[in-house]
Amino acid sequence: MAPLPRRRLELHHPLLRRNESQAGQNRDHFHRHGLRTINLLSAPGSGKTALLEQLAHRWPRPPIGVIVGDLATDNDARRLQRAGARAVQIRTGDLCHLDAALVDQAFSQLDCSGIDLLVIENVGNLVCPAAFDLGEQRRIALLSVTEGEDKPLKYPALFKSADAVVINKIDLAEAVGFDRCIAIANLSAIAPQATLFELSAHTGKGLDVLIRWLDAKAA
Numbered sequence: 001m002a003p004l005p006r007r008r009l010e011l012h013h014p015l016l017r018r019n020e021s022q023a024g025q026n027r028d029h030f031h032r033h034g035l036r037t038i039n040l041l042s043a044p045g046s047g048k049t050a051l052l053e054q055l056a057h058r059w060p061r062p063p064i065g066v067i068v069g070d071l072a073t074d075n076d077a078r079r080l081q082r083a084g085a086r087a088v089q090i091r092t093g094d095l096c097h098l099d100a101a102l103v104d105q106a107f108s109q110l111d112c113s114g115i116d117l118l119v120i121e122n123v124g125n126l127v128c129p130a131a132f133d134l135g136e137q138r139r140i141a142l143l144s145v146t147e148g149e150d151k152p153l154k155y156p157a158l159f160k161s162a163d164a165v166v167i168n169k170i171d172l173a174e175a176v177g178f179d180r181c182i183a184i185a186n187l188s189a190i191a192p193q194a195t196l197f198e199l200s201a202h203t204g205k206g207l208d209v210l211i212r213w214l215d216a217k218a219a
């Protein structure tokens with residue numbers, strides 16, 4: 001395949017440099033507020049919001065804070081508020097990822113008093129969000145069993161950048177013929193650095209292990 005056109009790379013790099021600078025400011029800002037911040041990335045529909053609803057109920061020191069990105073609607077922020085989280089919605093229009101400046105704007109609308117965990121639910125997309133540091137301390141990539149075992153192989157950048165990978169919807173694994181061994185082998189090949197969790201955001205099974213990991217990271 002032909003290499004990317006030179007002009008596209010020239011535009012891309014300053015954009016990422018600007019983002020990195022804002023991400024550094026965000027990280028300082030989160031740290032000053034005593035927040036540990038997670039960037040949660042996955043394909044649309046894999047269960048990011050469902051996982052955060054469970055987390056909002058079960059986090060030992062509620063409430064959690066959430067900044068959530070979607071192209072349109074504030075459905076997810078409303079779902080998360082109903083679950084007890086303090087949530088701010090970012091509507092990106094046609095932008096396929098969150099960037100550090102958007103997160104900074106949303107953070108200024110969030111009352112973070114009494115919050116020690118902030119999760120940024122990124123726009124559902126396995127490509128663009130991987131390149132944009134938001135100032136988070138940890139990245140979690142979510143893979144649901146209904147997407148197929150090969151997604152880490154097809155979208156390696158996102159999984160390579162993750163501190164943890166969550167396999168979600170394990171309650172559906174048998175029904176969709178999910179091959180756990182193949183999925184884990186693919187993840188080990190692409191993302192050996194990532195801690196692996198297997199859970200169901202629907203039944204809650206496996207969530208306690210993830211919460212203990214998050215809590216240890218937040219200590």
Ligand SMILES: Nc1nc2c(ncn2[C@@H]2O[C@H](COP(=O)(O)OP(=O)(O)O)[C@@H](O)[C@H]2O)c(=O)[nH]1
Pocket residue numbers: 042043044045046047048049050051124168169170171172199200201202203
């Ligand atoms: N069976 C099952 N369904 C789930 C699970 N997690 C999420 N869902 C469903 O998957 C759909 C998409 O979930 P949502 O949280 O909106 O995904 P998001 O787009 O990644 O935020 C919803 O219908 C959820 O109820 C799970 O662990 N098991």
Ligand SMILES: [Mg+2]
Pocket residue numbers: 048049050076121
């Ligand atoms: Mg969502």
